[in-house]
Amino acid sequence: MSFDIKSILEHSDIQEQKRTLKNINQYFYTNYKGIGKIKVFEQEFEYFSDFHKFWEKNHKKILNPTIHEEKCESVADVLHDLFVKYGKNIFLELYDTLDLTKEEICKVRLFTANQDFRGSRNFSEFAEIYRSDPSVFDIKFILEEPQTFLAKLQLQGLSQSDKRLRYAQITAEFLYSNGLEPFDLFSYANEDYLEIRKLLTELKGSGFGNKKTDMFLRDMRQLNVWPQGKNYDKIDVASDVNTIRVALRTGILKTDIPLISSFLDIFCYQYVLLDKMNAKAWRRVWEIWKDKYPTETIESPCQMDYLIYKIIGKELCKEKLSFFKCDSEGHTFFWHSSRNSTCQVCYEEKRERKRASLIFKDLPCKYQEGEIYVSRNRRIQEKLPELRECPFTKICNSKDPNFVKLQPPKSISILGRTGWTTAMTRKEEGGGGLMS
Ligand SMILES: [Zn+2]
Ligand SMILES: [Zn+2]
Structure with a gap:
């Protein structure tokens, strides 16, 4: 049976329209007494709706994310080519560590990795703060005065400050009660990266989710703070929307239907599933690369992170190429920056500054002219001259007219002001949902 909701809603009489809409709303967005309970973050909640139950049970079968073997091999081949051409360094994020010792690097990174939510702050900024006053990172001090610690790091007054305090305090508490410095985590966990990972991710309220933990571990190995040890190769690429986006567009990861909107995935089942499968897909790429070219592979999938996440995901696989139209003479041109308001054709030809308007922005890889952007992006050219x-x-075949710019899933927070737990309502009561 094919079901066309558009024609049912738009081409039926008003009575039918009323019934249909009421039905849709009840099914997706309301609950009732006896609907059942679900455990989220150690707390029990009623199911949000019948759809919530359905989606919990069936999202895997319906999305059916699969890893595409041939595509993984093509991606592995490209990584091989890049490795041959540019060397291992393109896979390393090399921080300026300001000559801090291994112990100091570890401490600074551990206490900032769970605070820098968007990864926007430089390691060297924090290292500089350490250098000017190492006592700021004293574990007992962080435990007793997390507020001052955050202030010294200029992390105060940012979003979610209660959370930040807890993150600092719980991490410090764990180290303090075990008599450890961050550097000692390595021997404490039997030189096993998976054990350190388990330790941090299971430290409730410390802010060390999978992604932050994996990045921290990657850095410790990459900066040679810790030796190779055990199970470093079990650490995955730090999965996030950027790496998922690249996985979907290259096709190493495929789903049976396009991803659903976060309006429907408010329970985050899709996001969690894709996140997990994404890490597996990149691991498969790494395995193929390692098997095919055993002499050159990097130590662990997590080390693909910098290239895939920071260079490809954030600089290349985004709408970075701008297309302008000259207001007075109708010239059109591509430009590397959207912050331009001048017709560069007029300027080039007659050294005259005429206004130009931004018409659209798109992926650089879709156009021959994308070169303008790629060749002028400093972050790209620094690593990949x-x-x-x-x-x-x-691999993406993005110049093909049939190319579809697949989008990564968006995640919605489960708890808090904009989470689904505050959006609940009863069937007969109506209303419910989110407001800003
Ligand atoms: Zn012009
Ligand atoms: Zn592309």
Whole structure:
């Protein structure tokens, strides 16, 4: 049976329309006494709706995310080519550590990894704060005065400050009660990266989710703070929307239907599933690469992170190429920056400044002219000099008119002001939902 909700709603009489809409709303967005309970973060909640139950049970079968073997091999081949051309360094995020010792690097990174939610602050900024006053990172001090600690790091007054206090305090508490410095975690966990990972991610309220933990571990190995030890190769790429986006567009990860909107995935089942499968897909790429070219592979999938996340995901696989139209003479041109308001054709030809308007922004890899952007992006050129287009362009086939710019899932918080737990309502009561 094919069901066309558009024609049912739009081409029926008003009585039918009323019934249909009431039905849709009840099914997706309301609950009732006896609907059942679900445990989230150690707390019990009623199911949000019948759809919530359905989606919990069936999201895996319906989305059916699969890893595409041939695509993984193509991506592995590209990584191989890049490795041969540019060397291992493109896979390393090399911080300026300001000559701090291994112990100091570890301490600074551990206490900031769970605070820098968007990864926008430089390691060297924090290292500089340490250098000017190491006592700021004293574990007992952080435990007793987390507020001052955050202030010294200029992390105060930012979003979610209660959370931040807890993160600092719980991490410090754990170290203090075990008589450990962050550097000692390695021997404490039997030189096993998986054990350290378990330790941190199970430290409730410390802010060490999978992604932050994996990035921290990657850094400790990469900066040579800790030796190779055990199970470093079990650490995955730090999965996030950027790496998921690249996985979907290259096709190493595929779903049976396009991802659903976060309006429907308010319980985050889709996001969690994709997140998990994404890490597996990148691991498969790494395995193929390692098997095919055993002499050159990086130590662990987590080390692909910098190239895939920061360079490809954030600089290349985004709407970074701008298309402008000249207001007075109708010239059109691509430009590397959207912050331009001048017709560069008029300027080039007659050195005259005429206004131009931004018409659209799109992926650089879709156009021959994408080169303008790629060759002028400093972050790309620093690591990959002379690169002219995204190295995955042929795999994504993005110049093909049938190319679909697949989008990563969006995650919605489960608890809090904008979470679904505050959006609940009863069937007969109506209303419910979110407001800002
Ligand atoms: Zn012009
Ligand atoms: Zn692309």
